[in-house]
Amino acid sequence: MSFLGLGGKPSGAAGAISRSKIESAETEIDTVADLFNRLIESCHKKCIQGYQEGDLSKQEGLCLDRCVYKYFEVNAKVGELMQSMGQQQFQNR
């Protein structure tokens, strides 16, 4: 893929990008965007106390820090669990 015309062509022919690849890339973008939207929504709800001040206070900053960290941590854990469950189902079949 090229980046603003730089970076040259990949080794394969440019026209050979398969449809399934594009589809999987699209779903990936969707999941990531969804993850971020949810993350922002819940952490905003939890941490931002209001807009009386223009800037973030230290309390809010710390809260956001921990919230984002926790969100990704939980996300990874759930992902792991789902994967192992999927595998088990696959084996049982």
Place this chain on the structure above:
Amino acid sequence: MTKIRKEFRHPVLQMMGISRLRVPSRNWLIFWGVTGTLVGSYYLDRRQRQLIRESYIKQVEYLGKQTLQPLGGFQKVKVYVAPPPNDFLDPSLSEFRNYIKPILNAAAIDHELITEERQGYIRSTIAEEIRQLRKSQNENSDINPTGESNEDNNREYTGTLIIGRGAFKEYINGIQEGWLGPIERPAEVQEKVDAAAAVEKERLRKRHEKNAEDTEGKDQMKYDTEKEYEEDKLATLHRKYPVVPAYINAKDLSEAELPELFESTPQMPIQVYRLPHLLGILSVPTRIYRWLNERYLADEIGQQTVNVIFNKKRPFELTDADLAKSDEEDWPTKFKQNGIDSNSEWMQDLVVDPRIAKHLEVFE
């Protein structure tokens, strides 16, 4: 027994469906008296506790309300939490959550919780950290004598909070073991670790055989009882992060040589919290008393936490080895006896080496 009790009748009340008003009987008076006292003192206590907590939060709140600087980090404290004897982590954690965390949060101080169910883990991790530091120092000194690498090891942390007497003992012992013990693992410790691993392996092998016998069952991981499952969980943990026995005996500490590096390494000031936690049916009255007087604990812990935030500290004195000693009175006698029999580190007297104590600091 028919005493004539005073009663009050009035046509207006009667019209509202209340035929008479009178003092309730003796038994009812006792019932309402006892219930009312208990409920009342419970609400009083929780209300006072809340107010005390809020007053400490107000003291430190201005720190948290400051504007966050774009590149500014947060102060951070490490919190070591060990479960009280014969119980799970929950009481220790709820003490942290109820009394300490709200104040830290208000002051925007980050914390890192280090919790462990198994005895000796806190000691062995701390000792291992120090040994790693010493090792890297030894390697560095060959190439680069200034050795600045140990500087940033503790930079972002401003203190260490320790909840409970047991965790305190492990912490101090871990520091002593790390600095005064050998860097490389002694042979007898390795033997113990290997022996523990062998026992574990044997157990697992048996489990596998047993599983293989009843493969007809659909679940591969089958547990007969809940307890077995719990044990297996602990065993898994153990395989991942084994608790390594101490590299040095407590009685050899005073003869061991203190590396020079110790002087130049910054030591975190520590704060030790009491963890009053009673078990057992016979102690129910004391437990009720404590349950109705939690505000005093909240006050004590709140003050200690505020001192951490304002960095009020003093040098460690040898008498500080008795910090939070009152916890030991709460420990179950059976646990204590077992501890003495098996030479557990929780039951040994805490002896702090004067050379190490000289360099430590505690919060007020």
